[in-house]
Amino acid sequence: MNANTPTDPRAAQALVEALRRHLQARHGDVPLIETHISWVLLAGAHAYKLKKPLRLDFLDFSTLARRRAACADELRLNRRLAPSVYLGVVPIRAGPRGPSLHGRGLVVEVAVKMRRFAPRALASERLADGRLTAADLAAFGQALAAFHARAAVTPAGSDWGSAGRVRAAALQAAAGLAAQIGPALGAPLHDWLEAQAGLLQAHWRARRAGARVREGHGDLHLDNLVWMDEALIAFDCLEFDPALRWIDVASDAGFLLMDLMARGRADLGFAFLDAWLEYGGDHDAIQGLRFQLVYRATVRALVTALRGGHAAGAPGHAAYVALARRLMAPTRPALLITHGLPASGKSWLARELLQRAGAIRLRSDVERKRLAGLAPLADSRASDVSGDLYTASSTAATYGHLAARARAILAAGWPVIVDAAFLRRGERERFAALAAAAGARFSILDCHAPMAVLRARIAARRARADDASEADESVLELLAARQEPLTGAERARAIRVRSDETVDLDSVQDAWLGAGRDALGDPPAP
Incomplete structure (x- = not known):
């Protein structure tokens, strides 16, 4: 057999069926999963993925040599994120x-050998039955930030991730979608993407x-995440x-955020994004995030429309179009700063609010360390x-950095929560002026708890060693003595919270963004 000779598709189908019988003799039932470009045989504790002998506009698996190379690529790419899943090419x-x-017979085909997992381990299934949590997504956000930090940077001389490529891909997807759903719905997406691409x-x-264009995953949605070894793992990278x-690493992160938003769980999406930003520090990505979300929603709407249906519980093309249209609509920016002593609940409240409201958080404890070259x-x-x-100089530099970041994120149209102590009046006034210049709603989240509670929380936090603070x-006592209380004008803009009591998060969110609204002008997430 010549490895460079095109393979007969009928012979390939017959080979798969014969291999299935061989595996059934060893393992009993061997389910066969077929996609448009591959076959997957589930045998015992393993799965064997074979490429179909196809030649399409976007791939060529027509010969054994090409399929062997594609399998090697799939193994290399996916072992970056899922080494425990991708075991080898056999x-x-x-x-x-x-x-x-x-x-020892003649090699007639190759397959990627994978660790088998149950369908209910998919993140999409865990979401559907309530087993997917904000903590799960935050942990994955941290892992994805680490992956992006070590991923290969786009080679010199290539145009991958260039402005021209990004624009062309977005407009091609929008044009394809308009052809499927009609210009009345599709044309506004095309026009918005074209205008934003220019900006x-x-x-x-x-x-x-x-160096933010890197060799990422490329297809990062809930059906390509699996719960394994007590963590979410991304598999099925586009090879x-x-x-x-x-692509821009923001496109990878934006895909997963968009998918969660389309499934009605923006809260989980922003838990993921918050961790990705906190551990990666890539806040510059926010300028283009809304474009990435609309583009990814357009692509998924097109794919779903072309398939003519969708799996039970998954969004249909109309849901993706509706999300894209909501993301396109401008909303008034909003800035919330926290105020309070250490352990007064600032970070906990900021985390809860950003998930519910769809906001971007800037945390002083993390950014202070980042400026010094330290991890969170x-x-x-x-x-x-x-x-x-x-x-004092480090603190001044930290607040200056937070102000610059907040200004840029507000300009990109996202609400911002600055999670810092803000114990000095001058620091608060600086951010109030920043909000006014941006035309943003401004509020102060004023956090309190009895000193005995603060001391106990600090002791527990230091024992856990799981927080950036x-x-x-001793710091608590020093800051308590030096703090400058809110003025009367500031108290009028403050949302006072006793964090040692039950907190009505709906009321806090309403007081900041307006009754019943989140960052897109929608009701809060469940």
């Missing part, structure tokens, strides 16, 4: 009783120059078209900058 050999995974040219050039995975959970006392991290009891 030969399928001819034998006296038909094709086999054993023996974002400089942003995309800066992203490429800043057949490099242009679909050599790093202990500064064990570093070279321990004596400089909490000086490094304040101890």
Whole structure:
């Protein structure tokens, strides 16, 4: 058999059926899953994925040599995120009783060998039956940020991720969708994407120059996430078209956020995004995030419309179009700053609100460390900058950094929560002026709890060592003595919360964004 000779599709189908019988003799029932480009045989604890001998506009698996190369690519790419799932590329050999995974016969096909998992382990299934949590998505956001940090940067000389490519891909998807659903619904998406593509040219050039176009996953939605080994793991990376995975890392993150929003769980999506931003520090991505969300929603609407249906519980094309249209509508920006002593509940409340409201959080404890080159959970006392991290100049630099980030995010049309102590009047006034200049609604989340509660929380937090804050009891006492209370004018804009009592988060959100509204002008998430 010549590995470079095109394979007869009928012979390939017969080989798969014969291999299935061979596996059934060893494992009993062997379900066969068929997609438009592959077959997957589920045998015992493993799955074997074979490429169909196809030649399409976007891939060529027509020969054994090409399928072997594609399997090797699939293994390499997916082991970056799912090494426990992708086990190897195995030969399928001819034998006296038909094709086999054993023996020494002629290699007639190849397959990717994977660890098998139950369908209910998919993130989409876990979401449907209530087993997917904000903590799960936050942990995955942290893992994805680490993956993006080590992923390969787009090669010199390529145009992957360029402004021209991004624009062309978006407009092609919008045109295809309009052809499926009609111009009345499709044309507004096309026009909005085209207009935004013009405005974002400089942003995309800066992203490429800043090494933010990398070899990502490319197809990051809930059906490609699996719960395994007590964590969410991404699998099924796009291997057949490099242009679909050599993308702005914000496109990877935006795909998953969009999918959760389309499924009615924006709260989980923003829990994921918050962690991705906190551990990756890529707040510059926010400028183009709304475009990425509308583009990804347009693509999924097109795919769903072309298929003519969707799985039970999954969004249909109308849901994706509706989400895109809501994302296109401008909303009034809003800025919320926290105020309170260490352990007064600022970060907990900020986290709850950002998930419910669809906001971007900037956390001083994290950004202070980032400016010093430290990871969020790093202990500064064990570093070279321990004596400089909490000086007056460091604090001034941190608040300046937070202000610059907040200004840019407000300009991009997203509500912002700045999670910091804001114990000095001048710091609060600076952000009030920033909000006024941006035309943003401004509020102060005024957090309180008895000193005994604060001391107990600080002791417990330091024992866990799972938080970016490094304040101890001595810091608490010092700040309590030096804090500058809210003025009368500030109290009029403040939302006072006792964090040691039951907090009505609906009321807090309404007081900030307006009754019954989130970042898109919609009712709050469940």
